Amino acid sequence: DADVTQTPRNRITKTGKRIMLECSQTKGHDRMYWYRQDPGLGLRLIYYSFDVKDINKGEISDGYSVSRQAQAKFSLSLESAIPNQTAFYFCATSDGATLAEKLFFGSGTQLSVL
Amino acid sequence: DQQVKQNSPSLSVQEGRISILNCDYTNSMFDYFLWYKKYPAEGPTFLISISSIKDKNEDGRFTVFLNKSAKHLSLHIVPSQPGDSAVYFCAARLVSGSRLTFGEGTQLTVNP
Numbered sequence: 001d002a003d004v005t006q007t008p009r010n011r012i013t014k015t016g017k018r019i020m021l022e023c024s025q026t027k028g029h030d031r032m033y034w035y036r037q038d039p040g041l042g043l044r045l046i047y048y049s050f051d052v053k054d055i056n057k058g059e060i061s062d063g064y065s066v067s068r069q070a071q072a073k074f075s076l077s078l079e080s081a082i083p084n085q086t087a088f089y090f091c092a093t094s095d096g097a098t099l100a101e102k103l104f105f106g107s108g109t110q111l112s113v114l
Numbered sequence: 115d116q117q118v119k120q121n122s123p124s125l126s127v128q129e130g131r132i133s134i135l136n137c138d139y140t141n142s143m144f145d146y147f148l149w150y151k152k153y154p155a156e157g158p159t160f161l162i163s164i165s166s167i168k169d170k171n172e173d174g175r176f177t178v179f180l181n182k183s184a185k186h187l188s189l190h191i192v193p194s195q196p197g198d199s200a201v202y203f204c205a206a207r208l209v210s211g212s213r214l215t216f217g218e219g220t221q222l223t224v225n226p
Contacts, residue, residue, distance in 0.1 A: 040123070042216040042217050042218040042219050043216040044216070045214075048213065058213070090157050090158070092157070102148070103150075103160065104160075105158050105159070106157050107156055107157050108157055
């Protein structure tokens, strides 16, 4: 079983729709992150959370919101999807205990906004 | 403002030869650097890291070199294997926080 699970794996939606991407983890890590990957732009941080009551904006948070429902769950919402939000979305976790800040990623969600 | 840059979008090498992937950064406050590998339809996985107080870290076939004066790091894979074909991301961490800044990625193809 995957330690970091993302659902759905693929999603096609229309402009203006609200959608939610879900992430759950069994690693027991406190820290969770949402990244977006676009060709030629690498991975960019959308939001991150170091604890259940902690939510922080990343580099590109506009148009997104998150909810940390429990230590193991971190969901990403697009309130009103637009075509330039078409991308691969990755959830990640870390324990924050090591200097390396090693991230563990889920398998990603391919989102297409038409 | 791209603080971590991987200027080569792709690299192709023969099996058994050395692969060298490069990464440049602009922020001197980065204190830790990491490399991640990503296969298609999978999330990135951690490969190797280096602290800014070191200039080299080795793990099996993978070695990362850091040149702080040039703000440059490189990942060497020797010998390269077809299974190494993947996208490689360089990432850097600021002293003041735990967030990682990623480069654009380099697609490595190792030909049999």
